[in-house]
Amino acid sequence: xxxxxxYRILFVSTAMTLALAATAHAQSVDYGSLQTLFNEPVTTSxxxxxxxxxxAPADMQIITADEIRRSGETTISGILQRAAGIDxxxxxxxxxxxxxxxxxxxASPRLLVLVNGRQVYLDHYGLTTxxxxxxxxxxxxxxxxVKGPNSALFGFNAASGVINIITYNPKYDDTNIxxxxxxxxxxxxxxxVTTFKIGPNVSARLSVGGTSRDxxxxxxxxxxxxxxxxxxxxxxxxxxxxxxxxxxxxxxEGSWSNIQxxxxxxxxxxxxxxxNASEKATLISETRWGLIQAQAYQNQLTSxxxxxxxxxxxxxxxxxxxxxxxxxIGADHTFRVAAEYRHNxxxxxxxxxxxxxxxxxxxxxxWNWAINRQLTLTTALRVDDLKLSRSGSFAPxxxxxxxxxxxxxxxEPSINLTGAWxxxxxxTVKLSFARGIQAPSLIELGGVQTGIPVAPGFTLNLLGxxxxxxxxxxxxxxxxxxxxxIAKIGARLFVQDWTDLKSNAQVTxxxxxxxxxxxGAFSFINVGASHEKGVELTATGKIADGLSWRADTTYTDVKxxxxxxxxxxxxxxxxQDTTPKFRGNIGGDWEKGHWEADANLHYVSDYQFYSLLNGxxxxxxAYTALSGRIGYKMDDGVIxxxxxxxxxxxxxxxTTGLEAERSMQFTIxxxx
Amino acid sequence: xxxxxxxxLLSAAMVISALGLPQICFAEGAREIQxxxxxxxxxxxxxSGRVVMGIVYDPxxxxxxxxxxxxxxxxxxxxxxxxxxxxxxxxxxxxxxxAGDVYALYLTHGVxxxxxxxxxxxxxxxxxxxxxxxxxxxACVMGVAAxxxxxxxxxxxxxxxxxxxxKAAFKMMIKEx
Numbered sequence: 001x002x003x004x005x006x007y008r009i010l011f012v013s014t015a016m017t018l019a020l021a022a023t024a025h026a027q028s029v030d031y032g033s034l035q036t037l038f039n040e041p042v043t044t045s046x047x048x049x050x051x052x053x054x055x056a057p058a059d060m061q062i063i064t065a066d067e068i069r070r071s072g073e074t075t076i077s078g079i080l081q082r083a084a085g086i087d088x089x090x091x092x093x094x095x096x097x098x099x100x101x102x103x104x105x106x107a108s109p110r111l112l113v114l115v116n117g118r119q120v121y122l123d124h125y126g127l128t129t130x131x132x133x134x135x136x137x138x139x140x141x142x143x144x145x146v147k148g149p150n151s152a153l154f155g156f157n158a159a160s161g162v163i164n165i166i167t168y169n170p171k172y173d174d175t176n177i178x179x180x181x182x183x184x185x186x187x188x189x190x191x192x193v194t195t196f197k198i199g200p201n202v203s204a205r206l207s208v209g210g211t212s213r214d215x216x217x218x219x220x221x222x223x224x225x226x227x228x229x230x231x232x233x234x235x236x237x238x239x240x241x242x243x244x245x246x247x248x249x250x251x252x253e254g255s256w257s258n259i260q261x262x263x264x265x266x267x268x269x270x271x272x273x274x275x276n277a278s279e280k281a282t283l284i285s286e287t288r289w290g291l292i293q294a295q296a297y298q299n300q301l302t303s304x305x306x307x308x309x310x311x312x313x314x315x316x317x318x319x320x321x322x323x324x325x326x327x328x329i330g331a332d333h334t335f336r337v338a339a340e341y342r343h344n345x346x347x348x349x350x351x352x353x354x355x356x357x358x359x360x361x362x363x364x365x366x367w368n369w370a371i372n373r374q375l376t377l378t379t380a381l382r383v384d385d386l387k388l389s390r391s392g393s394f395a396p397x398x399x400x401x402x403x404x405x406x407x408x409x410x411x412e413p414s415i416n417l418t419g420a421w422x423x424x425x426x427x428t429v430k431l432s433f434a435r436g437i438q439a440p441s442l443i444e445l446g447g448v449q450t451g452i453p454v455a456p457g458f459t460l461n462l463l464g465x466x467x468x469x470x471x472x473x474x475x476x477x478x479x480x481x482x483x484x485x486i487a488k489i490g491a492r493l494f495v496q497d498w499t500d501l502k503s504n505a506q507v508t509x510x511x512x513x514x515x516x517x518x519x520g521a522f523s524f525i526n527v528g529a530s531h532e533k534g535v536e537l538t539a540t541g542k543i544a545d546g547l548s549w550r551a552d553t554t555y556t557d558v559k560x561x562x563x564x565x566x567x568x569x570x571x572x573x574x575x576q577d578t579t580p581k582f583r584g585n586i587g588g589d590w591e592k593g594h595w596e597a598d599a600n601l602h603y604v605s606d607y608q609f610y611s612l613l614n615g616x617x618x619x620x621x622a623y624t625a626l627s628g629r630i631g632y633k634m635d636d637g638v639i640x641x642x643x644x645x646x647x648x649x650x651x652x653x654x655t656t657g658l659e660a661e662r663s664m665q666f667t668i669x670x671x672x
Numbered sequence: 673x674x675x676x677x678x679x680x681l682l683s684a685a686m687v688i689s690a691l692g693l694p695q696i697c698f699a700e701g702a703r704e705i706q707x708x709x710x711x712x713x714x715x716x717x718x719x720s721g722r723v724v725m726g727i728v729y730d731p732x733x734x735x736x737x738x739x740x741x742x743x744x745x746x747x748x749x750x751x752x753x754x755x756x757x758x759x760x761x762x763x764x765x766x767x768x769x770x771a772g773d774v775y776a777l778y779l780t781h782g783v784x785x786x787x788x789x790x791x792x793x794x795x796x797x798x799x800x801x802x803x804x805x806x807x808x809x810x811a812c813v814m815g816v817a818a819x820x821x822x823x824x825x826x827x828x829x830x831x832x833x834x835x836x837x838x839k840a841a842f843k844m845m846i847k848e849x
Contacts, residue, residue: 331848
């Protein structure tokens, strides 16, 4: 608690100091001006260096602010569902599980999610709670979707992909917008985003917003209505940029969110309450040695998981400090060298009295070589060294009751290697290899310790596993893009191999057998490998001025190769059954005068998923979900819009849990 | 059947050919000057306020004159680029001395870029052209292209000769020679 207060005082005092700072111009990436200049979005999410989206050496899709607004979607996961190759499990009205190209699961752990480079992926469980991300949709400049591993830049958990949410920069972008939204199913939302100056050299953006809606109604035996709570969220964000010197800039960001939502926990539905707070400072200076960036942030999470089994509270704090230098040597070589330290700590729960933590030291480098006008080679390498530790007491008779079991090092390299060939101005061919790392979550490593009385005097434990290894993914991809000027097409062939997949605990098989002095226990284990191959096809184009279309489809074929004896279903690792073969979108948007409209059909083929009743695999039939928006732009900055999701039916079975309900909302926005 | 098949093939070929054609044809120079103007905001000390860009042309070459006219039409009363408003001023390549106080020179195709480039260096003025020969030869500081996609090339030694420096992020996104 004392640490939190100190951080907040530091944050506020830094912000006040900035108001007094001195003169000058810009050093950070001015996304808006660069996008205007190059006529396409700009990103730093591929290599850390600013690059045009079409030239980034990663398979990337950028969703722009205009596309977000015109989609009519009201959640980040809803927006992502429209991107090619993205799997989304809409499990409740408030939570969705998102992954790239298959391997999606409850508490989806393989997709690293960031806001302006700050992790909003939650390390305690190793997942993303989308409603807790402290941004309003109206302050997002773009959402960068990196498909495939990118651990060599971002570190652990950038395994299936990365979502980097880039907000407007108050230094360059004036963003003043108020939004009111109301709709079916009790949906009520309001937000305010405003940019202002604090003195001549300091710019700031403040956002606040809240949402609430009714939970989807239960239609089957489970979950019970009494287990469900309506989702709600409140969040705020303050972003301050100060020019300290002509070539030096400081950006300080602070955010807070408080949410409540139901989650499908696998063993049933439970309500989660979370408070997230974060403080971040980034110093960027253009020096004779290159563009140097020093960054530090801390995320504090307080989470309470309530279910029929009781309430468990986990408090997770992660502190990250990094230093990076980006520079060019000659005309053709761009380099990035970086070092990072992170400290992560979590209380052990629900039987407390202990903490688990780790420190990670990382070194990384990137080399981008423009061999000639047609050929580019990009190599990125990172090594992470994780030192795990545990302190505190153990529950009575628990297995592994010695903190020394947690004194362990995990050292893993990550690689991203891409060769790009642009034989003409209209064609790009990219061949890439990546090795990514999915680290065990803190809970999997030992953050959970609970006793389950099964008979008088006989207790079993659910424990974390300090010996759990990270999952390793290797990805090979061949990508081709062609620009017909009025249409663009893309094709990707990819092969992905996972080793040391991590499993859930299996309550029908003990991982630690009981002894004379210790209880038997369930835990998380490494269960073997899985192989995926797939194809992704995308096309976008214009039919006429103001009328555009888009289509994509992604085919994946997953074959699990689990360790002999592993029960894939009981361990929740039956990915070849739970990954649909196809997912895709077809849509269009139209704009004329004051009017604009957008419609999108999202298709998911048959797949199987775990039953809430007994955990067995049950079929989920293929479905198509229609979403759309019609907007009218008035002359005074007011936009009136009617939008909806799952418009095709009152309720639709998209998972084995709650059925997704039709949603419609009316939105008024005022921009000034 | 064969006729239908041939027609189908022809139709497909026509569709593919049509897709390959640019939807909108811009006059040469109109889009390039927009790119050139926007690059000024990425100088380490970017200009602000009213900025005069000399549009250098050769009156003996119709193509050069036409490009100058397109550019002047595109700029109109002023083109906003960052915090600067760029206004165009036609400059006869043979009388550069009469250009007056210009922030930059934009060289149309066909002018003697070696001579204009040398004059630009003498006056420490930024020189830009869509004629890549100019930047490749070192006469111009910057070459710009707008179609089919924006391309920017900066000649390092020419930039150094006039003391022009660009922001780091910009330099990482362009071609330097």
